[in-house]
Amino acid sequence: MDNIVTHAPDFFSNSQAEATKAIARSLWNRVLTSVCVALSLLTLVPLVSIIYLVLKNGLPLLSWxxxxxxxxxxxxxxxxxxxxxxxxxxxxxxxxxxxxxxxxxxxxxxxxxxxxxxxxxxxxxxxxxxxxxxxxxxxxxxxxxxxxxxxxxxxxxxxxxxxxxxxxxxxxxxxxxxxxxxxxxxxxxxxxxxxxxxxxxxxxxxxxxxxxxxxxxxxxxxxxxxxxxxxxxxxxxxxxxxxxxxxxxxxxxxxxxxxxxxxxxxxxxxxxxxxxxxxxxxxxxxxxxxxxxxxx
Amino acid sequence: MTEDAARSSATQTPGRPDFLTVRNFDFFYGKKQALFDINMDIPEKRVTAFIGPSGCGKSTLLRNFNRMNELIEGVHYSGDIKLLGQSIYNKEVEVIALRRSIGMVFQKSNPFPKSIYENIVYGLRISGEKKKSVLDEAVERSLRGAALWDEVKDRLHESALGLSGGQMQRLCIARAIANRPKVLLMDEPCSALDPIATVKVEELIHELKQEFTIVIVTHNMQQATRCSDKTAFFYLGKLIEYAETQKIFSNPGQKQTEDYITGRFG
Incomplete structure (x- = not known):
């Protein structure tokens, strides 16, 4: 019986230790995903701020x-x-x-x-x-x-x-x-x-x-x-x-x-x-x- | 005698038994010998199947018939291959002309990223044909020949890449026969197709042998029995046995052939 349980998906595990591990893994997964999203957003900062500055300072004099x-x-x-x-x-x-x-x-x-x-x-x-x-x-x-x-x-x-x-x-x-x-x-x-x-x-x-x-x-x-x-x-x-x-x-x-x-x-x-x-x-x-x- | 007259008379009489001949043929990739002393006669307007385990040399031999192997660096050969008695390695045989008279269909269908129409007329365009009537006629004739006309006649100018896998492979066959070749080489033409598309291509092969001499490489022994007249079994670069398909599969002359077709190895 023990054998079957360890091979079953973690959320259906009877063992407390298995369940804790599964929660930790899922948390860790979320943390890393958030870090990736945050860093991707960070790379946008310089790009967007350059475009913003160029537009803000450049537009007033722009004419034909x-x-x-x-x-x-x-x-x-x-x-x-x-x-x-x-x-x-x-x-x-x-x-x-x-x-x-x-x-x-x-x-x-x-x-x-x-x-x-x-x-x-x-x-x-x-x-x-x-x-x-x-x-x-x-x-x-x-x-x-x-x-x-x-x-x-x-x-x-x-x-x-x-x-x-x-x-x-x-x-x-x-x-x-x-x-x-x-x-x-x-x-x-x-x-x-x-x-x-x-x-x-x-x-x-x-x-x-x-x-x-x-x-x-x-x-x-x-x-x-x-x-x-x-x-x-x-x-x-x-x-x-x-x-x-x-x-x-x-x-x-x-x-x-x-x-x-x-x-x-x-x-x-x-x-x-x-x-x-x-x-x-x-x-x-x-x-x-x-x-x-x-x-x- | 015109080309058409020659073709129609040939369908009535049995074709030449020595349409394509291989004599004492050795072939090397660099220092590695891939073919050993191959001798065989391939008959006109029949289907000859090459079988054997991977790496046995069957595709290598097939790719020598239209000299495609020359695209690889460091290959060399000895012996001779003749089409209608003329050596394909003769200096006068331009490799361009040779490949027009010996068409090839590849394992993975490879239509160009162009329209269906442009795929078919490619061979004619590169040989300088510009007349629209000639091109149009070739498109219809070739697509009908490849049993694809009814499926694509309303979208000839759409991309060939929108076709299904089986249709693409039949398009490649149509593209090859648009050149009016004498021989059609097929390198595992059905290995990437589902069973239904495979049946269609096999039926097509049966139709095409009225007009063309066909050599087909296959890993599928049922396919060889279904659609070939003669079968050649290759093993480790040697031609082990070459006979009528029926004989090869019912009463093979060599033990190696028997072991292979009964699934004992390979």
Whole structure:
């Protein structure tokens, strides 16, 4: 009889000791669950407070005119940061045009064509090292190869710095995305007489695209917020850029400049620029998720 | 003689007994030998079943018929496999063309994450076919051939991933026959299906042998008796016995075969 009781569910146990143990276990379970919930809520605190602060301080000056006007001179009021918005978009765009194709094509090579080759292993290691490199180094690098050779700060140099920054993220997330494509799809395609190229273009890439786009958005979000690489390369400008080969304003450098001056209006404008930057990145993210989310 | 004429005349006369031939075939994964000196003739327009315990080499041999094993690094072979007298390893036989004439259905159904229609026409599209009339015709012919047309004709442009497991496997069969192959290789096509879906696929195999030469790998011996004409028993990489299915299961010539089919091992 004793044997049967010890194997029966605890709540139906006749033994007092068994019942006490069961209650203790159930209590412990509740305590741990509560701790997990509390910690999850805690991680929300910094996120929510950043958004709250940016909204609270940034909204008052937000209007259409900040997108159409040039930055106010020191001590002046009014104005906007239209040139910085365009500068950021242009430089992130240049960075993406350079790093996107390079990153995705390299990922295709190292995952589809020669995954075990020495070249592939070398590329993987270098890319992983590059992800950890401080962004200021990318700025110094672009300064050395573009600014000092052309003799001027430019949007192009800023784009190069951002490209170096984005490349490893795009390459590694694209490789992960390609690895995530079921090998059964590849087999089916080869089994029907497809070449490697056809299999990649028609089956592998479409399936990996949502994950690749997520990687690209991560890279864009990071690049759009970077200040250090741009200070060395694009510098800043109070004016509308007329070409890619002149100093160019960006939101991140504007925020950096304006938040360190003693003028309340400029500080307010730095908050508004922060709001615009956060909104820009968030919108880009949501759009990418919606457009490229798997239809199947 | 046109392709269709060849097909119809062949259904009236018995097919070639040596449609697909294997001669002195050894196969290695790196240093590990997986097949030892295989010799067999697979007859035209009949169903040949490969049976044997896991790891006996039956799938390996099947995957050599359309050279799928070449996708794995470090494999090599000796001996020869011929389709209609022509070596499939001949330099002139492009592996692309070979895989179009020897279709394959996999153990786990693997429709592409595309519409039913696009799944069927994949083989035609990659060979450059663009005419909508040709593609439409191929879709209907292949789906009818795979006994799936009535179930899916109203949702050809919906995702193939919305089909049931059995329908997906029949879709994969339809996709393979859309290429009008000569041989259809099936690698345990029913192992992931429920009994009802299995019966449907087996009935389908019976229909398909009017037109195609079929080689099926199966772990299910009842399945081999139900749907195959000839059966080959493999053990430890060797072809132990190859004969009419009826003979293999009623009066096996080898003790190992008898032990396996009576469930004494494997």
């Amino acid at each position: 005119s900040v997108f159409t006007q040039l930055p106010p001179a020191a001590g002046m009021v009014g104005g906007g940061f239209g040139n910085a918005v365009i500068g950021t978009i242009v430089m992130v765009g240049i960075g993406l045009l350079m790093s996107g194709p390079l990153g995705i094509l390299s990922a295709i090579y190292i995952n589809e064509y020669a995954p075990a080759s020495r070249l592939a292993q070398a590329v993987r290691i270098v890319a992983k090292l590059l992800t950890g490199i401080p962004s200021i180094i990318c700025g110094v690098f672009a300064f050395a190869i573009v600014v000092s050779t052309t003799g001027r700060f430019s949007a192009f140099a800023g784009g190069v710095a951002l490209a170096v920054l984005m490349l490893p993220t795009i390459l590694l997330t694209s490789e992960q995305a390609l690895m995530g494509v079921q090998s059964a799809f590849r087999e089916a395609s080869y089994g029907l007489g497809a070449t490697k190229f056809q299999t990649i273009v028609r089956i592998v890439l479409p399936d990996a695209l949502p994950a690749i786009m997520t990687g690209i958005m991560l890279a864009v979000a990071r690049a759009a917020g970077e200040t250090a690489p741009l200070i060395f390369t694009a510098l800043f400008s109070q004016f509308w850029a007329k070409s890619l080969s002149e100093p160019t304003a960006s939101l991140s450098v504007l925020i950096y400049n304006f938040s360190t001056v003693p003028f309340p209006h400029q500080i307010q404008m730095a908050w508004t620029a922060s709001l615009v930057l956060v909104a820009f990145v968030t919108l880009a993210n949501i759009t990418a998720q919606l457009v490229f989310s798997k239809k199947h």
